[in-house]
Amino acid sequence: GGHLISGMTNIAKAGYAKLTPVQKYSIPIILAGRDLMACAQTGSGKTAAFLLPILAHMMRDGVTASCFKEQQEPECIIVAPTRELINQIFLEARKFAYGTCIRPVVIYGGTQTGHSIRQVMQGCNILCATPGRLMDIIGKEKIGLRNVKYLVLDEADRMLDMGFGPEMKKLISYPNMPPKDRRQTLMFSATFPEEVQRLAGEFLKTEYLFVVVGHVGGACSDVQQSILQVAQYSKREKLLFFLNLDIYSNFYFLCRAREQREREVALRDFRSGKCPVLVATSVAARGLDIENVQHVINFDLPSTIEEYVHRIGRTGRCGNTGKAISFFDNVRVSKFTFLIMQAQQEVPVWLEEIAFSIHGTGLSVPRGSFFTSVDTRKVSLETNVKYWILKLWCVSIKACLAVYIQISATETILTRTASVTLVVRLQNAHGISETHFG
Ligand SMILES: Nc1ncnc2c1ncn2[C@@H]1O[C@H](COP(=O)(O)OP(=O)(O)OP(=O)(O)O)[C@@H](O)[C@H]1O
Secondary structure (H helix, E strand, C coil), rough: CHHHHHHHHHHHHHCCCCCCCCHHHHHHHCCCCEEEECCCCCCCCHHHHHHHHHHHHHHHHCCCCCCCCCCEECCCCEEEEHHHHHHHHHHHHHHHHCCCCCCCEEEEECCCCHHHHHHHHCCCCCEEEHHHHHHHHHCCCCCCCCCEEEEEECEEEEEECCCCCCHHHHHHCCCCCCCCHHHHEEEEEECCCCCHHHHHHCCCCCCCEEEHHHCCCCCCCCCEEEEEECCHHHHHHHHHHHHHCCCCEEEEEEEECCHHHHHHHHHHHHHHCCCEEEECCHHHHCCCCCCCCCCCEECCCCCCHHHHHHHCCCCCEEEEEEEEEEECCHHHHHHHHHHHHHHCCCCCCCHHHHHHHHHHCCCCCCCCCCCCCCCCCCHHHHHHHHHHHHHHCCCCCCCCCEEEEEEEEEHHCCCCEEEEEEEEEEECCCCCCEEECC
């Protein structure tokens, strides 16, 4: 009882008056012991959606109070792709577990392994870890997996992709790791490409539940997105223009990475408001929850639509509004569009708008008037490419009669052929005839 009350007080202290939608639907599912894949927009409170029910069950079941041991056997393991993010999750876990005997611990790379080991040995019920350091510590037998009841993959699509997938597979196939039917596995992200959903099957019980709030992979609607065509050489100038002119003082500018200690100082100073601008690479694209971020500026477009969705999601969090400005040049935007096709997703309205404004032709074609009857997710990949290329180009090039496009294989899904050449002939403003697809 006492623990439960501490838990409730902690939630109240966090200032949560009511549950967000993803929490409302995920919490009962997790409390019912089901496996879950949950997809909800950035900043929608996914962290608490898994932490609260796990903590509630741990309190109900009564965890053994932590004590010093050479090898710790946590009940819960939470994995996330970046150090800063896992640390943030750990701080949330510690906040919610405050006054209970549940001890969360965080370990991540870029710090001394000895430090991680000492933290773990002092007791560990919830282990928050980045994949590399986790496998390292398990290999050193400082963590035993036998008691794991909850396994959480935050930013799950990222955790299962080519970068981290192999490590996660190794984790679930460790001899002592309870098999999927004897643990509860929870996956959360704002994006879940279909191929990753398939991969996830190996980790989840067959009868897992999939909760989607909004569209899978949809950008947060509280972020006002704008895309500016800026030539590579004038990006700096454009950036300075925004930094000077905007009335907001906070900018979050995604760019280059640093040493771990420097990274932590930069993030701390940005969080506290001491420094109003943070320049970061994609390492900061996902999960980071920083109050009062009003702007995200993408100096370059990220290479996938998922990453775009996560990056701009650093603003407009939890009901607040935000703005995202992205610079692009023509070369990049076409590549970006292909990546959207690759994900077999509907091209979002904002990108359609680019398609319409490319080259500044100002063609007055109503948006969506081309190929509206085609559900892009149902047609074959190849047709999809053709349609999108047509859509992109035919509506944007007024004067030309023929467009010649060459796409290199690495930039498209058409990996079987070395390159694709297609010629599109624009008959008039309303009709299109395809003359050749090679
Ligand atoms: N029920 C709630 N009421 C009020 N605030 C909440 C509630 N749940 C979460 N929050 C706050 O909302 C913010 C965003 O939550 P969180 O970081 O979990 O988002 P997320 O869905 O994980 O986003 P991302 O996809 O970017 O990782 C946090 O500051 C969190 O404390």
